[in-house]
Amino acid sequence: MADIIVFILLVACGYFIGGHRERSHYRSIFARERATLELTLLSGKAIDPAWQIAQAALVTGVCVISVDYFKSVAAGLRNLIGGRVSAYESLIDRARREALLRMKAQAAALGGKVVVINVRLETSSISGMKADGRSGQVASVEVIAYGTALALA
Amino acid sequence: MILTTIESVPNLRTVEHMGLVSGSTVRSKHVGRDLMAGLKNIFGGELKGYTELLNEAREEAVARMVKQAEALGANAVVNVRFSTSAVAAGAAELYAYGTAVRVE
Numbered sequence: 526m527a528d529i530i531v532f533i534l535l536v537a538c539g540y541f542i543g544g545h546r547e548r549s550h551y552r553s554i555f556a557r558e559r560a561t562l563e564l565t566l567l568s569g570k571a572i573d574p575a576w577q578i579a580q581a582a583l584v585t586g587v588c589v590i591s592v593d594y595f596k597s598v599a600a601g602l603r604n605l606i607g608g609r610v611s612a613y614e615s616l617i618d619r620a621r622r623e624a625l626l627r628m629k630a631q632a633a634a635l636g637g638k639v640v641v642i643n644v645r646l647e648t649s650s651i652s653g654m655k656a657d658g659r660s661g662q663v664a665s666v667e668v669i670a671y672g673t674a675l676a677l678a
Numbered sequence: 679m680i681l682t683t684i685e686s687v688p689n690l691r692t693v694e695h696m697g698l699v700s701g702s703t704v705r706s707k708h709v710g711r712d713l714m715a716g717l718k719n720i721f722g723g724e725l726k727g728y729t730e731l732l733n734e735a736r737e738e739a740v741a742r743m744v745k746q747a748e749a750l751g752a753n754a755v756v757n758v759r760f761s762t763s764a765v766a767a768g769a770a771e772l773y774a775y776g777t778a779v780r781v782e
Binding site for chain 2: 542570592642645647650665669
């Protein structure tokens with residue numbers, strides 16, 4: 526009985542606190558994306574001949590985000606019937622966008638008008654031991670975003 | 679040392695290729711970080727400790743790659759890529775590689 530109560534408590538914690546954190550993170554992502562619309566990210570490597578390039582530098586952004594308990598339970602249930610695991614979709618989306626925003630912040634620090642070309646995203650997860658020593662997956666997603674920032678004169 | 683993810687360095691001419699250079703770091707998490715990660719698995723959100731760890735690993739891998747390029751007499755590394763892989767439980771590798779070149 527106690528197990529069930531703890532389980533329900535954990536799921537509720539994940540649902541309410543995790544949900545709140547996700548919403549506030551998304552609000553912050555949207556606000557920063559709007560604020561940095563000027564800074565163009567291109568996944569291609571073509572350089573416009575009209576650009577007067579003053580400086581080229583490697584810029585990177587890193588983000589590791591963990592699931593909440595509700596999401597892992599929801600994903601576990603989803604595993605039984607298959608299909609889209611929307612709980613994890615938003616997780617990966619947040620990690621990617623956060624990493625891109627951090628890369629943008631680094632690029633903006635070069636000053637002036639900046640374009641980032643050949644942007645790449647590398648995604649993986651750190652698998653490992655749980656806190657209590659049992660082997661298991663700390664369900665998290667880590668993203669490295671990187672590209673070449675061109676400071677335009 | 680100029681690093682780019684494209685084939686060349688803008689405005690500069692590549693005069694010599696020195697071949698592939700790379701740097702890697704294998705990182706694992708310590709108990710304190712894992713404990714916090716365990717809690718974060720309940721509440722969700724960013725794992726700041728891991729983000730920091732990944733950042734350090736990236737810096738270290740790039741530094742090793744740059745050192746190797748310097749030893750070859752290069753002044754730029756072009757076509758830089760990052761790659762990650764899981765080596766074993768609790769350890770992950772971050773690998774940075776690129777082509778060392780001399781530009782003028």
